[in-house]
Amino acid sequence: MADETLCGLELTHRYADLGDVRLHYVEAGEGPLVLLLHGFPQFWYEWRHQIPALLEAGFRVVAPDMRGYNLSDKPPGVRAYRVELLARDVERLILACGERTAAVVGHDWGAIVAWITAMRHPGRVGRLAILNVPHPARFPDVLLSPEQLLRSSYVLFFQIPQLPEEVIRAGDFALLRSALRRDPVRAGAFTAKDIERYGGDEAAGGAHGDPQLLSRPPADSWGDAGAAEKGRGPGARDLGREGPILEPGAGRAAPPLGPEPPSRRAPAGREPLGRGRPPTGGERPPPRLPALPV
8 A cells, every 4th residue: 555655765575584483574775774663553664754764864774563563473472472582583683684783763662672672682782762661670660650550551451361352353453443543642643544554454464463462461571671770770750861771680781771961972963873874976964863753
């Protein structure tokens, strides 16, 4: 199905065999690699507005369907979706793309995976951009607020075996379609074509209804990420503060992942995700990372 935000872009659909799972992903552009990790109940198409902006800025973009979603493999068993395995998928995907490092961008559940990837595989994450999810060490504090408990109550519903899958699939994904129309803060954020993509053959192949994914116990979501030193890494309330972040299961600190204090910020002209491809023939200055559409 055609989409005006992606019209004219040379998007390539590929598959990466990562050992125990095969992931589908969309790739475009040349330059430093930016890996985009979607949330729930999304798939690679979540990044339709950001992909053109990153390409224009001179980056190579890879947007995968995470395991259990859309056209990627859906291994059986709850344990196949532990966060350390999802983080390993990201590390292996970076290598499968022929790169040693990438800027990793995560939103929602994809942001959780991005956090853990940076903690478990710091050598693979050149830059980290997190949308909508605090550092794992601060996550429990934020989650236990009354407002957030209400917003996250759907997770408890997902613990009921089989029922959530049936509810979501009912009426050709009627609940999902309704939520996409009603729930966005910005009215009309999802067009009719967007909603068809989420409820159509591609996404409905598994993006929203995999039983193993929906039934994952919350306690399994973080694996051993609780080893992060609570209260000292960048968190929801003090992302500008510098402090050590402990790798899971280890006693050594990884480099800070949050924004650096003013005295240590990059000089003007150096972008948070690194430079894009260099200019050719002096035709234009080095590309700057744009403010991405939301």
